Amino acid sequence: MQFIIKRYPGGRFSGLLERELAVGDELTLRGPYGSFTIKKDSERDIVCIGGGAGMAPILSLLRHLVELGSTRQVRYYYGARTAGDLFYLPEIQELGNQLTEFAFVPALSEQTTANWAEIGVTEGDFGFVTDVVDRREPDLTEA
Numbered sequence: 001m002q003f004i005i006k007r008y009p010g011g012r013f014s015g016l017l018e019r020e021l022a023v024g025d026e027l028t029l030r031g032p033y034g035s036f037t038i039k040k041d042s043e044r045d046i047v048c049i050g051g052g053a054g055m056a057p058i059l060s061l062l063r064h065l066v067e068l069g070s071t072r073q074v075r076y077y078y079g080a081r082t083a084g085d086l087f088y089l090p091e092i093q094e095l096g097n098q099l100t101e102f103a104f105v106p107a108l109s110e111q112t113t114a115n116w117a118e119i120g121v122t123e124g125d126f127g128f129v130t131d132v133v134d135r136r137e138p139d140l141t142e143a
Contacts, residue, residue: 051079079129
């Protein structure tokens with residue numbers, strides 16, 4: 001299992017990570033609840049939308065699509081406040097390079113300009129991720 005954990009000053013779990021837990025400590029976990037799967041035989045485009053902790057399931061899905069050798073078009077919209085909040089960019093790029101048609105579009109809600117190449121992405125947009133998707137994806141009925 002792999003976890004993506006953001007440390008928050010004064011956060012309950014962050015405090016455990018900083019002061020109480022050590023490498024090798026055992027934890028009891030429950031979850032996940034629900035399912036997150038993809039139909040292998042579908043040819044429909046895939047549009048992923050996430051933000052914050054929503055990175056983890058999308059990364060898992062992208063890895064799975066690469067393992068399957070999927071040729072489906074995939075667009076991944078990720079909402080963050082600023083460019084400094086973006087992470088896992090090299091892995092997303094590497095996974096995208098292994099997919100036939102892939103686009104990663106970060107949406108920055110508290111920033112209005114960015115040098116995307118300097119950040120390490122091909123393109124991006126500004127505003128809340130849901131608004132960016134509305135502008136860029138006028139028809140999602142077949143996705």
